[in-house]
Amino acid sequence: MAASQSLLSLLLLLSLLSVAISQSLIRIPSDRKASSVDDDLYCDSWRLSVETNNAGSWIKIPSRCQRYVEQYTIGDRYLSDSEIVAFDSLTFAKTVKVAGDGKDAWIFDIDETLLTNLPYYALHGFGSEPFDEAAFDEWVELAQAPALSASMNLYKELKQMGFTIFLLTGRSEHQRNVTGKNLLFAGYNNWERLILREPSDQGKSATLYKSQKRLELVNEGYRIHGNSGDQWSDLLGFAMSERSFKLPNPMYYIQ
């Protein structure tokens, strides 16, 4: 009976303790947990600084943010953020009077815009490792990057509305075949033109290269209404589109 009462007391204590913990009445001191909360707050602000271009140029994600970026990209938030970008893009597209002469244009970047390279970055620290061009080129050769689903829906809607679609990528001319193959594999088709870096474009900043290519389109008589890209260098410079749409990318930065 005495043993039973002791057990009873122990269980009562355990029970109350569990309820208290579950309702956060008692906080268990844990450096790891506290630091994780701090990291989340910091990394959330860091990500905003990147997405608004306040951060400017950066080489790799802060080491304390690796877990955060992983959770962001493979969880609901990346998906949700991308979907609102597509929603905003479509909302604007609906205000454009498409003339029917084929000159109403929309530009898409490819990597982290139409396609997602998450399968690659998941194996390479989600941007916490220095960029390995050789390894990434091998991944590109596989032509198996899946579509970013929000962009796929937007792409199809814009096509239906009569926009002429240009794909403007930092990938090189020698990657034309695998890039086209990957786009088809992912479900994209009927783009007007796929523009890649020619040998004469090598060494140019992405901002300059993409601006020059946009200017060529403008000189051909295209009206560039929208431009979708995950890098500010996809969107800024000259011959800018009427409206630009910045897709999220907390993994890497391209000048």
Add this chain to the structure above:
Amino acid sequence: MAASQSLLSLLLLLSLLSVAISQSLIRIPSDRKASSVDDDLYCDSWRLSVETNNAGSWIKIPSRCQRYVEQYTIGDRYLSDSEIVAFDSLTFAKTVKVAGDGKDAWIFDIDETLLTNLPYYALHGFGSEPFDEAAFDEWVELAQAPALSASMNLYKELKQMGFTIFLLTGRSEHQRNVTGKNLLFAGYNNWERLILREPSDQGKSATLYKSQKRLELVNEGYRIHGNSGDQWSDLLGFAMSERSFKLPNPMYYIQ
């Protein structure tokens, strides 16, 4: 003894249940909780769409985001986000070679940049109510808006580094005295010039008005290195600064 055993079993069950709940092994169905999680995810994405200018023009915050915006602004996140903007600004400022001729300029917006009107917006739904110009003007007349602490630190550092500070606000010329009084009350001083909307500027978009004023500074020989503002209309247009810094503001949008 039987009663004691029943109690024992009950407590054992309760104990296990509590542990299970505390460790999220069992999810308690709760519409309110689920919807709150959905709202947080949506509102987080909505806020990003606003901060990146993807959303374009908007009138008031989505009604489902009122609680979210309140928690964001009065909690740690607004502070943390503002601090990283100040950090990014300072990091860039340190790369500028200040010539010592007084022509190296930095522009600050005032509302939600140097000063925070949170005491006002806390009483007006954090952006969920339509903008009430008369009520806001009454608040401005009080001249009691506190400094946004992150901007205060940046302001002082830039002054010490020798930058010439211009304050460029959408407030009107007739609010010059109360605005100066409020800035001094908040702890700012020694700005070069406070630029407000003159009667001839009324009716212009903020982007046009601010671009024209920046162009006047450029024509006076100033080199505008940095520009800090919570609205994209503070930053975009022509005669843009070398680098722009977007402070967070999920409460309102100015064209």
